[in-house]
Amino acid sequence: MFSVKNRTIIVTGASGVIGFAISEALAKKGARIIALGRNKEKLNKSFEQLASFGTEHLQMVCDVLDVHSLQEVAQHLDKKKITIDALINVAGGAAPGASARSEFLFAETPLEDSFFGLDLNDFRYTTDLNFLGSVYPIKIFGESMAKQKSGNIINISSMGAIQPLSKSPAYSAGKAAITNFTQWLAVHLSKSNIRVNAIAPGFILTxxxxxxxxxxxxxxxxxxxxxxxxxxxxxxxGDPDDLVSTVFWLLSEKSSFITGITVPVDGGFSAYNGI
Ligand SMILES: NC(=O)c1ccc[n+]([C@@H]2O[C@H](COP(=O)([O-])OP(=O)(O)OC[C@H]3O[C@@H](n4cnc5c(N)ncnc54)[C@H](O)[C@@H]3O)[C@@H](O)[C@H]2O)c1
Structure with a gap:
């Protein structure tokens, strides 16, 4: 029912905690993983064990904000005649200077601990990573899905997209943007047999x-x-495995009428007001 056997799936941020948990679970069920990450050693080490599941995987160094490095991967796949069934955008995170040290700006709060002390380069990097870091891979790898008239794209959003996380405006704004773009793209590609959804994890222990x-x-x-x-x-x-079952569901035919949603996997966090 949820078979991924022989499907070729690109995972970005694949050597991170959640990216690896997703890749490992899919590989165990016979999917072929194209693992993208920034650090070659970390990728090789993480993916050594996946080879034991019988399918031939591929790991390639790639920065999701570097269009040139994404194009190199796409050209390599094209040369090897590897077609892509799905793309899972997991790469994300926050640069330290993009988060405020203080939740509120009180009269006595030093300005450098507030929004006014944020590092603008870190702010831009963080919004870019969590938004464009999924848009660019979709632009580069989605084109072959459009040509083959089938595909499945899953983005990773966050609770911060639904309600900004205190102290983390750049991360929250970047995740809100990817949730919004997920809806836009789902509509845009709805006639092309390509589904686009997102998962918003709650607080996952890593x-x-x-x-x-x-x-x-x-x-x-x-x-x-x-x-x-x-x-x-x-x-x-939450546990990274809590996200894995949602990935299998969104990749499967059992969710074929579902596109443009962001699924909270959060133990009820986003539903709870506390009043
Ligand atoms: N852990 C949580 O509680 C949680 C909650 C909500 C959302 N998320 C999201 O889940 C995703 C994975 O998070 P994680 O907890 O596994 O963190 P992680 O730090 O273990 O994994 C993130 C991965 O992204 C990679 N990455 C960062 N910038 C990159 C770039 N420019 N190019 C390529 N790769 C890059 C990192 O190297 C790392 O491998 C992220 O998008 C994160 O925002 C995590």
Missing amino acids: EQNRFLLFDEKSGNLTPRGQRILSHTPQGKL
Whole structure:
């Protein structure tokens, strides 16, 4: 019902926590993964183990904001006569100077801790990464889907798209833009047998954010971790595997009448007002 066997799927940000979890799950079920990432060593190490699942995968160094490097990948695939069935845009994140240190600007708050202290280069990089970092791969790899008149595109958004995350205006704006673009593109490609959807993960526990959510020594939740859990009706953090089942569903024929949506996978976070 949800078979991905012999389907060729490009995953960007493939050696990151969520990108790898998705790639590994798809590879285990017989999909061929074209894994794109910035770091060759990390990619090779992550994808060594995927080879054991029997399908021949391909990993290529590629920066999603560098159109030239995306074109090189597309040319390589073209030369090898590899056709793409799906594209999953996972690459994303935030540069440190794009987040404010203080949630509110009180009279006594130093301006450098507020919005006015943000680094504009980091701000631009972060909005670009989370918006154009999906638009560019779609432009480059989607063209072959348009020619073959079939395809499936999944973007990764965030809770910040629905309601901005306090302190993270650039990340939230970039994710809001990709949610909006998902709708636009879904309509634009609706006559071409190409579906476009997004997933908005809630708070997923990964090695990168574990230190923000749990105190290293005591193992107890940090104040931020406590706030997240108190705003998550199911009272738990998500696991990368929680996203994997949604990916299988969106890739499958079972969701063939679904395009242009952003699916929250969030333990109820986006539905909860708290009043
Ligand atoms: N972890 C969460 O709680 C959470 C919640 C909501 C959304 N997300 C989104 O999920 C996605 C994956 O997040 P993650 O938690 O696995 O983080 P991660 O840092 O482990 O993975 C992100 C990956 O993107 C890659 N990347 C960054 N910039 C790139 C570029 N210019 N070109 C190519 N690759 C680039 C990184 O190298 C990394 O491998 C991101 O889009 C993130 O915004 C994560």
